[in-house]
Amino acid sequence: MTDHPDLVRRSAARLAADLAARDVSAVEVVRAHLDRMDAVDGAVHAYLHRDDEGALATAREVDAARARGEALHPLAGVPVAVKDVACTVGQPTTAGSKMLEGWMPPYDATVVERLRAAGLPILGKTNMDEFAMGSSTEHSAYGVTRNPWDLTRVPGGSGGGSSAVLASFQAPLAVGSDTGGSIRQPAAVTGTVGTKPTYGGVSRYGVIALASSLDQIGPCARTVLDTALLHEVLAGHDPRDSTSIDAPVPPVVQAARRADVAGLRIGVVGGRDATGYQPGVLARFTEALDRLEAAGATVVDVACPHFDYAVAAYYLILPSEASSNLARYDAMRYGLRVDPSRGGASSAEQVMAASREAGFGDEVKRRIILGTYALSAGYVDAYYGQAQRVRTLVAHDFAAAFEQVDVLVSPTTPTTAYPIGEKVDDPLAMYRLDVTTIPANLAGVPGLSVPVGLADEDGLPVGLQVLAPAMADDRLYTVAAALERDLVDAWGAPLLDRAPEVSTSPVPTPTRQEA
Amino acid sequence: MPVTDDVLDLTEVLASYDPVIGLEVHVELSTATKMFCGCATTFGAAPNTQTCPVCLGLPGALPVANAAAVDAAIRIGLALNCSIAQRCRFARKNYFYPDMTKNFQTSQYDEPIAFDGHLDVEVPTGDGGSFTYRVEIERAHMEEDAGKSTHVTTGGGSSRIVGADHSLLDYNRAGTPLVEIVTRPLVGAGEHAPAVARAYVGALRDIVRALDVSDARMEQGSLRCDANVSLRPRAGEDRRGPEQLAVPLGTRTETKNVNSLRSVERAVVYEMTRQGAVLGSGAAVTQETRHWHEDSGTTSAGRPKSDADDYRYFPEPDLVPVAPSAERVEKLRATLPEPPDRRRRRLQGEWGLSDLELRDVVGSGALDLIDASVAAGASPAGARKWWMGEVLRRANAQARELGEMGLTPEHVAELDALVGAGRLNDSMARQVLDGVLAGEGTPEQVADDRGLALVSDDGALTDAVDRVIAANEAVAAKVRGGKVAAAGALIGQVMKEMKGQADAAKVRALILERLGVAG
C-alpha cells in the first residue's frame, strides 16, 4: 500500500480524480482519514460515533467495482461525515441528546441513502448542539467540539462537528443541517464552505426535525466545488418528503466550475457600513466586495427593512414547531426511559415527565417551554401568528431585493469564533448572532458561506454569505467560486493552510486557554 | 356500573325544554393504505405488524398525504352538498397520550376540506308517516386515527385504565384515515330530535357506503358517532320560531362512541331525560363527555370538557397544503352515485311499492339485492318475492344478513326466469333455492342435478289425463255436469301420475278441455 500522508488535505474533487485514475484506492483514502481521526479527534471531539468498519467495507466495494470496470459515481470512494441528526442504519443517531443515547434507527435518511448509492464511505456521525438548538455545540449532551483554529473557541453550531471535521482534515466532505444558520455559521468560523439549499431542494426524510418549516439539509466542504459536488449528490425530489420540490436540481457543479461574476448584480444587505459587525469581519467583507467588483460584478446597497424583526420572529416560530416535533420523545416506544417509582408503579404520564426531565438539556427545555407558550390559546395569534406575518414580510423583502439584484451578500456572522463558555449563559446574546443567517430560513431561499480571510484582531476566519432566490442555488456557487479563486490566488494557498496544526493531546477543560 | 342519575319523563322534558343536538361522526376510510404512509389498513392483523417509521412517529420520519383519502374526503363533502376548499392545510392537534406516536394528531382545524353543506333526511314519525328534516353540515375534515391501548391487570384482562398493571399498545390503527363530519346544532326537532339524530346517522352511513369509501360498520368502529345534547327553556309553542331560536343554547354533554343507530336514538333520549332531571332539580348540567352503556341504555360521566381545552393547534409544516383543482373536484363530482334517498324514491316508483313496503325492503337490507337482481334480469315482483319471502325467512331463522346467505342476485334472476318459463313450479323452485343455499350450484345446475323440471311433453301429460279420466268416470261426469270444483280430485291424480313434475294449472286446463267444460 502506498503511503500518502497528504491524502487527508486533498479536496474531494482531487480525491475523486485520483481514485478514478487509480492512483490511490478508496480503502487507502478511508484509512488515511481514520488515522487522522485517531490523531486529532481526541482534541477536537468532532465525531460522536466512528464507523471504521462500515467505511472500509464501502471503500472495498468501491475498489472492487472499479476493478471490475463498473460505472461509478464521480465521488464513489470519497469519504464523508454525517451530522448526527440524520438517521443511519448501523450507526447510532442521537441528535446530540441523552434522550436518544444509543438509539439505532431502523431506516436510513434519504440523504444517507443517496450517499450510500453514490458509494461515499460514511466515516461517522458528527457532534452538534442537542436537537440542533444552539450556535456553538456547547449544548451537545456529549461535550463541546473545539474549533481547529483555536481549541479554546467554539466551532460554531449547531453543526460544529461537521465544520470541525473539515477544518481538521478528518473528512473532505460533511453533511449538515441548517435551521437558522447551522451550516453557514460553523463554516464561517472554521474557514470552510457550507450551503443551505433552497427549502425543499434536499429531502428532510429521516433527518430529525427541529423546526420543520425552517430545517434544510446541505453540503459542507473545504472548497466551493467540493460543496457543489456534494450538493448534487444530496439534492433532488423525494416523494417521501411532502415539501420536497419536484424540479430539476439547479446546475450547481457547472456554476462552481464557471465561477464568473461578470455582469452579475450583487446587493449588499444593509449596506457596506452596516453596524454590529466586528471590525475585522467588516474589513474582510468589504475587501471581498471590491474583488467582486473588480471581477466585473456590479455591487449595490439593498435595504431589507424587515430583516430587523427576523430574529424575534424566528425565535417564536422555531420553538413553536420544535415544541411539537419533540413531543414524540416520551419514553413510550424508544429512547431514554426513566421510571420515577423504580418499581414499575408509575403511570405513563409520570414516566413521560420523568424521562423528558432527565433526557432534555436546558436549552431544549427552554425552547419547548417558549414554543408551548407561543402556541397557547389566547397567545397564539400575538406570538406565533405575528411571527408568521413577519415571516411573510421578510419573504417580501427578498422578493423585492431580487428584482434589483441577482444575489445578496453579507458577512455570514457578526463576529469570529468566540471562546467556549463565553455566551453559554446568555441565550439572548447567542440568539442575536444568528441575525445574518436567519432571514434565508424564514424565506426558504438558499445561502452559502465562503471564507474571505482572517480578522486582523484575532487571526480567525471570516465568512461571506451569498443568498439567491429560491431554486437559483447555482448562483451561490458562481459567486463563491469566483471569489474563492481570486482569494486563493492572492493568498497563494487555501486559507486552511494557515490554520495551526491541531494539537494531538486532548484539552481538559472547556474554558482553559491552550498552552 | 351502578347508575344513580335521576331521569325525568320525556314528555315532561319536552314540555319545558327544547332539545338541541349536535352530531360528530367519524368515518374510517377503506383506503388500501394509511393517511400519511404506505402501511396497509387491513383489519385484524397481528399487533404492530402494519407499521413503519412514519406511523410509529420515529425521529426523522415525515408524512405524505394519501391522495386516495383526500379524494374520498372530497367525495363525502360533495355528497353532503358541501363547498370544497380550494386550498386547505392540515394542522397539528397537540396532546400527550401513549396511543399517539407523535403526541400530536395530524388533523384539520380552521381549514377543513369541505364545509357549509346539508343533508335532507327522512324522519319517521312513529305513526307510519314521516317528514323531511334538513341537517346543516358545518364541516367535514380529514384526520388520522390513533393506536389502540389495552389496559391489562394481572390475572385477567380489563379495558379500564384504573387498576391496570400495564398497557399494551397496538399501532396498526395509528394513521388510519378518518373523515370527521360535524353538524351545526340541530334545532326545532322537538319530540323528534332523537329520531332525527338516528335518521341522520343512518343516512350518512348509507351515503358513505354508496360512495364506497368506507364499510361504515358502527359495531366495528368504522363509523363512530359522538352525540352532543343540550336543553334550553322553551319560548312559546313554535320550536322553530324566532323567539325559540333566540334562546341561548344550554350546557351540552358529549356522549362518545355510540355504536348503533338504535343507540344513537336511545342515547339522545337518555341525555334529554337525565338533563331534564338535573335542570328540574335546579342544578346545572356539567359540561363533560359521557360514556354510553349499551346494556343499561344509560350514560355516565367521563372527562370534564371545557371550551378552554388547549390543543395548541398550528398548521402542519411537514405537509404542503391540499389544493384540489376545480377540474379534479368536478371529476370527483361526476363519480358520485345517486343520493340514497333519491334512489329509494325512484325504485319505489319503478317497483310500484307502497311506503310501507318500501320501508320493509329497506329495513331488511334487501334494497340493493333486489335492485341488483332486477339488473340481472329478474322481474321486480319476482326478485322482491324471493328476497323478502323465502330468503328472508331463512336468514331470520339463522340470524344472518340477507347478503350473507350465499345467494347472489344472479341466482335469484335465474330462479325467477325458470319459474317464469314454466320450467319450475313454486314448490320445485323452493327446493332449488335450498340446493343453491346448500352450495350445490346455480339454480339451473341444482334443478338438473335434482331432476326437478316440469314435464313439458304434452303427449305424456295428455296420456296421463286420459288415463285418469277413464279410471274415474264418475268424477268426470260430475265435472261435465258443471261441478267444476270436483276436477281437483282428477288434478291430484294426474299430478301423482306425473310424480309432481307437471304444472298444476296446465293439468287443470287440460282436464277441463277434455271434458268440454270452460275453465
Ligand SMILES: [Zn+2]
Ligand atoms: Zn406506516
